[in-house]
Amino acid sequence: MSMSSNSTSKTDPVSDVQSLRKIIHVDMDAFYASVEQRDDISLRGLPVIVGGQPNGRGVVAACSYEARKFGIHSAMPSAEAGRRCPHAMFVKPRFEVYKQVSQQIHTVFREFTDQIEPLSLDEAYLDVTSNTLFAGSAYRLAREIKTLIHERTGLVASAGVSYNKFLAKIASDYKKPDGLFCILPAEGETFVASLEIGRFHGVGKVTEARMHDLGILTGGDLRQWSEAELAHEFGKSSRYYYQVARGIDDRPVRVSRIRKSMGSERTFGDNLHERTEMLDILVTLLDDLIDQLAAKSLSSKTVTVKVRFADFSTFTRAHTQHKGLLDKGSAHRALPFLLDRALSLGQESGMQRHGRVGRRSGVRLLGVAFSGLAPLGEDSPIQLEMRW
Template sequence: MESNLRKIIHIDMDAFYASVEQRDHVEYRGKPLIVGGSPHSRGVVATCSYEARRYGIHSAMPASMAHRLCPHAIFVKPRMDVYRQVSRDIMSICKAHTDLVEPLSLDEAFLDVTHHRRGMASGTLIAREIKQQIYEVTGLTASAGVSYNKLIAKIASDDHKPNGLTVITPEKAQAFLDAVPIGRFFGIGKVTEQKLSLLGVHTGSDLRRLSREQLIQLFSDRGRVFYDLVRGIDPRPVLPNRIRQSIGKETTFQVDMDDIDDMLSQLMLLAQTIEQQLRNRSVTGRVVVLKIKFANFQQITRRTTTHIPVQSAQDIYDYVQSLLNQVYIDTKVRLLGITVQKLESAQDPLVQMETGEQLTLF
């Protein structure tokens, strides 16, 4: 890479939860393994082994559908405490190479190794060493993407999974991005992908044929972002102290629910879980979102901006109860969820003053 460009690595563990289970249980190795849900439950797949993926199973798929695709798959419950400890080991390895480590989840992180602790000049060699250290400490494989910005490094890490190492230099970047399916670009979700597909846009090269003006007309301000990304322009820095922008929890019911009191009881349980997560991270939130999925799979969300930052389960519950009262429910409910957004540090003096006064909601 050119010396004036950053060296960014994206580390992404391979089928993380499933790989931990296969590491710890010999009888699971080489077999289709599904973490999360159960064959006849309303739950969803958290992740699955590569053996299970050959049957078309993927994360967030209903567990019942996964069972139909692979009736002999092994279903196991997640062991989050174990996964968190393994994640701490992985992040410690990454931080031994640079202060600039930005965790995205338990199993992936960005590293800016432009200025390496030991002065290693090659991002490729650093990534290879990190992968080897992760394997030696955890017994697990990781894939890595190496490039000059976060966008390309993240796409590259997924290019040769599992146990891959993909390096994209500035000279190769445009050809690489041109071949990428548009759904793999940052910010392009299912709805946007479908909209672009109707215009004959399926790859990066297709997207690059649209002018900035056309993209802005189609997607407003996001169009400017898409115009830059498909050209490999991504100035986002690696942020080691990045605060998560939302914390949420949802539950899918074993039996569809139509009793409002039962729904409120479930919402209180969700609010209590979110309170604990907020306290663990010493953050509060200013937006509360209620998610409802009906028996016919129609899904709606309702949100409200709070007067003061919220953290307690009671405050969160009061807001979602008010939101639920605004929804006309004429069919059974399959899923309820709560998300708290616009997080900020609870150590902020203003936040401490506001939450310390224990002001009532109304």
């Protein structure tokens, strides 16, 4: 295969296939941690962990490449990260700063295309099919975007270029950090065939393990399965797996991504045992989410309560309003019922609950989420009838 890497290229074979799209996936390298190292020179070259302190109950939000060498990754408990790397520098996240930097990055994107699909503060797809700069070269355009981001923010981005979103995302991760990689249309199927199944976007740890049990270790193995066989094993995801195994992904770059859910969680330094205290916290989380929905002119059909016990066992209970949308009063009335049902599941799993959760267990995290979001006015909120 003759795939492009970090070396300079005078031509861009992707642009030679005019009938195909040209997609760039840009992903900032260790974004939160890199911002902290940029703003505090004493952190440069050191293992930096953004998130909770190692003596607390928080988790790792992000970490530098120096920290990743110790097996540290996002969502890992901070205490575990501290054990793995005792000399790591723990830094509280500064989300307002990260948002400001993200705006600078998106300003660069908009200089080249308005077809931008943001995935997070530090990641986005760009459709540059119609771009005529650099003689229509998507590869050279991606290199220019990387250069401008570094000049304006002092941060490093990786970029992947290909003819669909699936391959562009894989390409951006292929040469990290500071990567620039191109998967050409003629090379897509061959590249996917040699790719380990765990590197497929959309294949998580659980699915990867299941595929390994079925003898699916690479894209080539996945391609041997018919769509019907995949449907039997993986249900509605089968179509996606069948297509990407062949280098096919027709998903468009969505300029306005529809948000499907919105949630909020709180982890406690000391486990909670009183139901009334839990309910008060859930009400606070709910009210904050309702304000966020109103600010975005959204409403919801489903409210979910999440309870995580001290042993990390987690239970969720949800209610969906099938006709109309939930109003504020209905959502509030649902909370105690959903909390009790989640606590009951914990009780059935060996937890004790008699007005209080057993002292040896307790609750370490509570969360509330809204899903089935829709624009206000699309459907009228109605009163929720409780049938528990």
